[in-house]
Amino acid sequence: MSFSKYIVPALLASGAAMAASSDNCGTSGSTTNITSQSDADALSSCTTVKGDIALIPGISNGITFNGIEQITGSLIATDVTNLTSLSAPDLTSIADEFHLESIILLTSLSFPELTSVGSISFEALPNLQSLTFTTGVNKSGSVSITNTGLTSLSGIELDTVGDFDLTANTALTSVNVNNIKNITGTLIISANSNKLDVEFPNLVTASNMTFRNTSTISVPSLANLTGELGLFGNYITNFTAPNLTTCADLDFEDNSKLASISLPELVHVTGGLAISNNADLMTINFPKLSTVAGAIDITGDYTNVSLPSLTEVKGGFNAESTGNFSCSAFNKLDDDNVISGSYTCNTTSHPTNLDGSSGSSSTTSSSSSASATSSGAAVGNVAIPSVGFTALVGALLSLLM
Ligand SMILES: *[C@@H]1O[C@H](CO)[C@@H](O)[C@H](O)[C@H]1NC(C)=O
Ligand SMILES: *[C@@H]1O[C@H](CO)[C@@H](O)[C@H](O)[C@H]1NC(C)=O
Ligand SMILES: *[C@@H]1O[C@H](CO)[C@@H](O)[C@H](O)[C@H]1NC(C)=O
Ligand SMILES: *[C@@H]1O[C@H](CO)[C@@H](O)[C@H](O)[C@H]1NC(C)=O
Ligand SMILES: *[C@@H]1O[C@H](CO)[C@@H](O)[C@H](O)[C@H]1NC(C)=O
Numbered sequence: 336m337s338f339s340k341y342i343v344p345a346l347l348a349s350g351a352a353m354a355a356s357s358d359n360c361g362t363s364g365s366t367t368n369i370t371s372q373s374d375a376d377a378l379s380s381c382t383t384v385k386g387d388i389a390l391i392p393g394i395s396n397g398i399t400f401n402g403i404e405q406i407t408g409s410l411i412a413t414d415v416t417n418l419t420s421l422s423a424p425d426l427t428s429i430a431d432e433f434h435l436e437s438i439i440l441l442t443s444l445s446f447p448e449l450t451s452v453g454s455i456s457f458e459a460l461p462n463l464q465s466l467t468f469t470t471g472v473n474k475s476g477s478v479s480i481t482n483t484g485l486t487s488l489s490g491i492e493l494d495t496v497g498d499f500d501l502t503a504n505t506a507l508t509s510v511n512v513n514n515i516k517n518i519t520g521t522l523i524i525s526a527n528s529n530k531l532d533v534e535f536p537n538l539v540t541a542s543n544m545t546f547r548n549t550s551t552i553s554v555p556s557l558a559n560l561t562g563e564l565g566l567f568g569n570y571i572t573n574f575t576a577p578n579l580t581t582c583a584d585l586d587f588e589d590n591s592k593l594a595s596i597s598l599p600e601l602v603h604v605t606g607g608l609a610i611s612n613n614a615d616l617m618t619i620n621f622p623k624l625s626t627v628a629g630a631i632d633i634t635g636d637y638t639n640v641s642l643p644s645l646t647e648v649k650g651g652f653n654a655e656s657t658g659n660f661s662c663s664a665f666n667k668l669d670d671d672n673v674i675s676g677s678y679t680c681n682t683t684s685h686p687t688n689l690d691g692s693s694g695s696s697s698t699t700s701s702s703s704s705a706s707a708t709s710s711g712a713a714v715g716n717v718a719i720p721s722v723g724f725t726a727l728v729g730a731l732l733s734l735l736m
């Protein structure tokens with residue numbers, strides 16, 4: 336057996352090790368700038384890079400970070416318009432932000448070993464259709480993905496997350512974060528594909544969830560919300576949360592196909608309850624709802640409202656429908672002082688919300704929006720999240736390409 340056959344690779348390996356100990360593997364609190372593949376290659380002997388790594392505009396084609404396993408700061412690429420692919424085959428963690436923004440030509444993002452990220456922020460990546468996160472990211476403080484070409488969230492495998500924003504991803508048809516049990520921040524799902532199916536099969540607790548423009552929503556395990564559950568302008572035909580017992584504000588507005596809401600275990604609404612402008616919703620029935628800390632504001636075209644367990648409404652009560660429904664049970668609640676605030680209940684051709692907006696699409700062309708709040712007062716129109724500018728830029732850019 337020849338000795339030299341082994342000594343050559345050994346020398347090469349020790350050479351690489353010496354390079355690693357002597358080279359520049361970044362500095363905490365400062366940024367290592369990457370302008371080309373050779374800058375990335377200069378880091379290939381660093382298992383840990385300290386500080387941030389930033390890709391600088393002007394790069395064209397792809398960049399691969401071989402060898403790096405950890406970044407103690409952020410990995411950032413902003414306005415690197417012509418970057419087509421970004422890959423880090425060995426990278427397992429990014430301590431701070433993983434921020435990619437305005438990278439129009441990016442089609443491939445390959446981070447097969449990545450599991451832990453401080454936060455994910457991807458914005459204006461119109462040609463990125465999938466994430467090659469093979470192991471799957473199971474830890475990220477927050478996730479914001481807006482105006483990308485993603486069709487699914489495959490590769491995002493979180494157990495828990497803070498803020499979670501999915502906005503203006505117009506090709507996104509499927510969100511299934513199977514492992515997620517706890518969303519501690521604000522969830523916003525808005526203006527993605529009109530065919531979007533959202534599934535959170537194991538989500539138990541959340542704080543504030545807003546769904547817009549969504550086709551189906553599945554939250555079979557959801558038990559407690561400390562904030563708002565808001566459904567606006569969705570295409571769902573039914574909404575079921577069989578285990579939900581408490582939430583703050585509960586809003587169902589402008590869901591034109593919504594025919595049934597099933598919240599069989601809902602007992603406490605610690606904010607207000609607002610249901611407005613859901614043209615197909617004929618029956619509203621919350622069998623166990625007992626206390627509402629704010630107002631109840633229910634307008635539309637329904638023919639039956641049933642709140643048989645109601646014991647306390649601290650705000651006002653407004654029920655107005657174009658449909659023929661019975662107010663007798665509510666008249667009694669008003670007489671018995673179960674309802675503390677102002678009381679309105681009637682059939683009318685112009686149902687009006689507490690904030691004065693119209694509560695039925697069958698009688699008006701203008702859209703409306705209402706919120707019953709904990710004070711019992713009405714707030715103005717609910718702001719639609721910032722889909723406008725980035726969506727427009729993305730659309731224009733994709734037309735130009
Ligand atoms: C990286 O670039 C930024 C500005 O683009 C600059 O402030 C910073 O000093 C650069 N970092 C290094 C190590 O040269
Ligand atoms: C991207 O490539 C185009 C065409 O080669 C070039 O005109 C443009 O300056 C590049 N943009 C950036 C930010 O590098
Ligand atoms: C995430 O996945 C990695 C690798 O599979 C595993 O070692 C780690 O314990 C997981 N972390 C969490 C929070 O599940
Ligand atoms: C949700 O996560 C937060 C923060 O990690 C934690 O304080 C809270 O106890 C968790 N709730 C549940 C029900 O797991
Ligand atoms: C609903 O809650 C019950 C009682 O807490 C629990 O046994 C059941 O597994 C929950 N259902 C789902 C789908 O999580």
Ligand SMILES: *[C@@H]1O[C@H](CO)[C@@H](O)[C@H](O)[C@H]1NC(C)=O
Nearest residue numbers: 539540557558559560580581
């Ligand atoms: C939900 O909240 C109720 C009342 O605050 C509490 O009794 C219950 O344990 C909570 N359930 C979960 C799954 O956190």
Ligand SMILES: *[C@@H]1O[C@H](CO)[C@@H](O)[C@H](O)[C@H]1NC(C)=O
Nearest residue numbers: 521543544545562563583584
């Ligand atoms: C819930 O989040 C939405 C969207 O960010 C916000 O408009 C609303 O005020 C929040 N509601 C509560 C009760 O925090």
Ligand SMILES: *[C@@H]1O[C@H](CO)[C@@H](O)[C@H](O)[C@H]1NC(C)=O
Nearest residue numbers: 526547548567568569589719
């Ligand atoms: C999304 O729903 C909102 C209502 O919440 C509506 O105003 C908006 O036009 C819808 N956007 C799209 C892209 O369908």
Ligand SMILES: *[C@@H]1O[C@H](CO)[C@@H](O)[C@H](O)[C@H]1NC(C)=O
Nearest residue numbers: 550551552571572573574595
């Ligand atoms: C609820 O909506 C889903 C998705 O559109 C549908 O598959 C299901 O049949 C509906 N369930 C009921 C009871 O209408």
Ligand SMILES: *[C@@H]1O[C@H](CO)[C@@H](O)[C@H](O)[C@H]1NC(C)=O
Nearest residue numbers: 618619620638639640641661
């Ligand atoms: C209204 O709905 C409730 C619950 O679904 C039902 O028990 C009741 O009979 C309905 N009332 C009318 C007049 O249809």
Ligand SMILES: *[C@@H]1O[C@H](CO)[C@@H](O)[C@H](O)[C@H]1NC(C)=O
Nearest residue numbers: 638657658659660661662682
């Ligand atoms: C409304 O319903 C009640 C009870 O079902 C019925 O007696 C009454 O005639 C209906 N009124 C109209 C205008 O349809």
Ligand SMILES: *[C@@H]1O[C@H](CO)[C@@H](O)[C@H](O)[C@H]1NC(C)=O
Nearest residue numbers: 655678679680681682683684
């Ligand atoms: C409905 O009730 C409100 C308050 O009692 C009243 O101002 C309004 O005129 C009523 N509308 C109809 C059509 O009776």
